[in-house]
Amino acid sequence: QVHLVESGGGVVQPGGSLRLSCTTSGFSFSTYRMHWVRQAPGRGLEWVGLIASDGSNQYYADSVKGRFTMSRDNSKNTLSLQMSRLRPEDTAVYYCTKDQSIAESGEGGFDYWGQGTQVTVSS
Amino acid sequence: SYEVTQPVSISVALGQTATITCGGDSIGLKNVHWYQQRPGQAPVLVIYRDSLRPSGIPERFSASNWGNTATLTISRAQADDEADYYCQLWDSASAWVFGGGTKLTVL
Numbered sequence: 161q162v163h164l165v166e167s168g169g170g171v172v173q174p175g176g177s178l179r180l181s182c183t184t185s186g187f188s189f190s191t192y193r194m195h196w197v198r199q200a201p202g203r204g205l206e207w208v209g210l211i212a213s214d215g216s217n218q219y220y221a222d223s224v225k226g227r228f229t230m231s232r233d234n235s236k237n238t239l240s241l242q243m244s245r246l247r248p249e250d251t252a253v254y255y256c257t258k259d260q261s262i263a264e265s266g267e268g269g270f271d272y273w274g275q276g277t278q279v280t281v282s283s
Numbered sequence: 284s285y286e287v288t289q290p291v292s293i294s295v296a297l298g299q300t301a302t303i304t305c306g307g308d309s310i311g312l313k314n315v316h317w318y319q320q321r322p323g324q325a326p327v328l329v330i331y332r333d334s335l336r337p338s339g340i341p342e343r344f345s346a347s348n349w350g351n352t353a354t355l356t357i358s359r360a361q362a363d364d365e366a367d368y369y370c371q372l373w374d375s376a377s378a379w380v381f382g383g384g385t386k387l388t389v390l
Binding site for chain 1: 318320372
């Protein structure tokens with residue numbers, strides 16, 4: 161069975177940093193693109209970024225570009241999100257999620273999701 | 284940037300058919316995916332590539348995508364279908380885009 165478990169969320173002051181992790185199992189991690197998606201309180205889903213299967217490329221939403229960095233360790237089946245210069249509007253539940261397809265982006269959706277970790281940016 | 288539009292909320296009587304739309308410029312040329320999100324839970328992929336169902340998703344869930352509108356249809360609506368539904372697509376200029384979500388109420 162596929163499992164994704166996020167950790168590292170918490171309360172941080174504006175301008176601070178936080179590192180989220182996602183531990184995965186049950187699938188060939190090194191084969192798939194991975195994503196982070198977030199959901200602010202009472203709001204919809206917002207894609208945050210993706211990382212290629214081998215970690216060679218990352219793409220980010222404009223709202224986090226230059227502040228967030230994704231990485232992965234294919235030897236440990238883990239995904240990370242380093243968040244810096246955090247803003248109150250970054251407050252959200254952050255989900256780690258697996259791309260369904262190994263083909264071009266968009267061919268498949270996101271077929272497995274973790275339960276999310278809460279990040280709160282507040283003074 | 285590419286934008287998609289969903290109705291904020293719809294309601295359906297128990298056992299009837301619910302239709303949720305996702306509008307966007309020539310959206311029919313893109314692959315559209317749909318998610319169900321129950322309160323307090325992570326999203327679940329219910330439709331991918333316009334009309335395909337992942338294993339374990341009931342046949343009551345179907346979808347289509349043509350022109351400027353993608354549509355998710357839930358037949359014989361059950362109380363358990365009450366949730367938020369999101370469309371999603373990849374756009375080469377905007378990357379991954381989610382619709383704003385539609386809250387489905389089953390009466």
